[in-house]
Amino acid sequence: MAKPKVLVFLGTSRQGSAVVDALLASGKFEVFATTRSTKSAEALKARGVKCGPFTCGDAASAKAALDAAEPSLVFFTTLMGSREVEGSSGKIIVDAIKAYGGVQHVVYSSVANADVAPDAVGHFKSKLDVEDHLKASGLGYSILRPVAFFENYDDPANFNALKKGSVKGLWQADLKVKHVACRDIGKAAAVMLANPAKWRGKTLDCASDDLTGEDVAAALTEVSGVECTYGVAVPRFIMRCVMKDLNAMIEFFETTGYDSDIAAFKAVVPDALDCKAWFEARGVKSWSEEASSSWFGLF
Ligand SMILES: NC(=O)c1ccc[n+]([C@@H]2O[C@H](COP(=O)([O-])OP(=O)(O)OC[C@H]3O[C@@H](n4cnc5c(N)ncnc54)[C@H](OP(=O)(O)O)[C@@H]3O)[C@@H](O)[C@H]2O)c1
Known part of the structure; x- marks a missing residue:
C-alpha cells in the first residue's frame, strides 16, 4: 500500500527537521520538505526526502510546494515575527492548503499559552491568530504548543553557541521555565500525523522539563563533568529598549508562566528528553576529554 505523503514546511528548521526525522524513523510516510537551500535539499534527498522551495509569506510558493508534494498530510510552523507578519505568513499557508483541496490533516506548531499571554507578546498572539484561522478553515487539524526549546542553549544562528563552562539564556538564573526538545516536538507531530482521526481538533502542549537557568547549568555540569555557570545572553535593559516582544515574554x-502538563506530553512521547538527557544527546558526555574535537570546542 502506498505510504501517505507528508509535506513539511520549513523542513530544515529546528522543528521541521525534527518532524522529518521522526517521520522517516517511523517508516510510515513519504516525506516532502521545503527548503530554500540547494545544499540542504541535496542532504535531504540523500535520505529519501523530496524537496522544493518555499518562502514565508509567499502564497505562490506555498501553492507550488503543495502542487509538487501532493500531500494528504501537512506539518507547518511559522517564523517569529510581528503579529501581523507572522500571523499573515501562517494564514497564507492555511489558505493554500485549503485551496489545494487534497489534505486530510494539518499539524501546526504554535506556542504554549498563546491564548493567555498578553498582547505585548506579539509572537505568541501571531500564533494564536494562525491557530484561529486554521480552526475556522474547515480543515482537519491538530495543534502543538511547545514551550521553550533546549536548542536555545546551543544556537549559533542567534549568536548563542554553547561554550565550555558556560550556558546562556534570555532570562535571569533563578526563573523557572518549562522546556522541551525539538526532537520531541517532531515525535509528537509524527504521532498526530499517523493517527489523524484520534488527534483531529486536539491541542497538545509540548513540555518535558521545568527548570531554572541554575538547573540548566547544573545539568550541563553533571553531564560534561566540567563546572558550568549560567549567564544572561542579553542584558535586560537592552531587551526592554530594543527587544520589547521578548521582554514582554519574560515578564x-x-x-x-507556561502551565503545560509535562505528564500529558510524556504520555504521547514517553522518552521525551529532560535537560540532562538533551545535553547527553547533544554529545557533551565527552566534553571534558575531547573539547577541541567536539562541537564544544568553540571556546
Ligand atoms: N525558541 C523557542 O524556545 C521557541 C519555543 C516555542 C515556539 N517557538 C517558535 O518556533 C518558531 C521557529 O521554529 P524553529 O526554531 O523550528 O525555526 P528555525 O529553526 O529558526 O527555522 C530556520 C529555518 O527557516 C528557514 N527560513 C528562514 N527564513 C525563511 C523564509 N523567509 N522563508 C522560508 N524559509 C525560511 C531556513 O531554512 P532554509 O534556509 O533551508 O530554507 C532555516 O533553516 C518561531 O515562531 C518561534 O516563536 C520557539
Whole structure:
C-alpha cells in the first residue's frame, strides 16, 4: 500500500527537521520538505526526502510546494515575527492548503499559552491568530504548543553557541521555565500525523522539563563533568529598549508562566528528553576529554 505523503514546511528548521526525522524513523510516510537551500535539499534527498522551495509569506510558493508534494498530510510552523507578519505568513499557508483541496490533516506548531499571554507578546498572539484561522478553515487539524526549546542553549544562528563552562539564556538564573526538545516536538507531530482521526481538533502542549537557568547549568555540569555557570545572553535593559516582544515574554514567564502538563506530553512521547538527557544527546558526555574535537570546542 502506498505510504501517505507528508509535506513539511520549513523542513530544515529546528522543528521541521525534527518532524522529518521522526517521520522517516517511523517508516510510515513519504516525506516532502521545503527548503530554500540547494545544499540542504541535496542532504535531504540523500535520505529519501523530496524537496522544493518555499518562502514565508509567499502564497505562490506555498501553492507550488503543495502542487509538487501532493500531500494528504501537512506539518507547518511559522517564523517569529510581528503579529501581523507572522500571523499573515501562517494564514497564507492555511489558505493554500485549503485551496489545494487534497489534505486530510494539518499539524501546526504554535506556542504554549498563546491564548493567555498578553498582547505585548506579539509572537505568541501571531500564533494564536494562525491557530484561529486554521480552526475556522474547515480543515482537519491538530495543534502543538511547545514551550521553550533546549536548542536555545546551543544556537549559533542567534549568536548563542554553547561554550565550555558556560550556558546562556534570555532570562535571569533563578526563573523557572518549562522546556522541551525539538526532537520531541517532531515525535509528537509524527504521532498526530499517523493517527489523524484520534488527534483531529486536539491541542497538545509540548513540555518535558521545568527548570531554572541554575538547573540548566547544573545539568550541563553533571553531564560534561566540567563546572558550568549560567549567564544572561542579553542584558535586560537592552531587551526592554530594543527587544520589547521578548521582554514582554519574560515578564509573562515571571508573572504567569507556561502551565503545560509535562505528564500529558510524556504520555504521547514517553522518552521525551529532560535537560540532562538533551545535553547527553547533544554529545557533551565527552566534553571534558575531547573539547577541541567536539562541537564544544568553540571556546
Ligand atoms: N525558541 C523557542 O524556545 C521557541 C519555543 C516555542 C515556539 N517557538 C517558535 O518556533 C518558531 C521557529 O521554529 P524553529 O526554531 O523550528 O525555526 P528555525 O529553526 O529558526 O527555522 C530556520 C529555518 O527557516 C528557514 N527560513 C528562514 N527564513 C525563511 C523564509 N523567509 N522563508 C522560508 N524559509 C525560511 C531556513 O531554512 P532554509 O534556509 O533551508 O530554507 C532555516 O533553516 C518561531 O515562531 C518561534 O516563536 C520557539
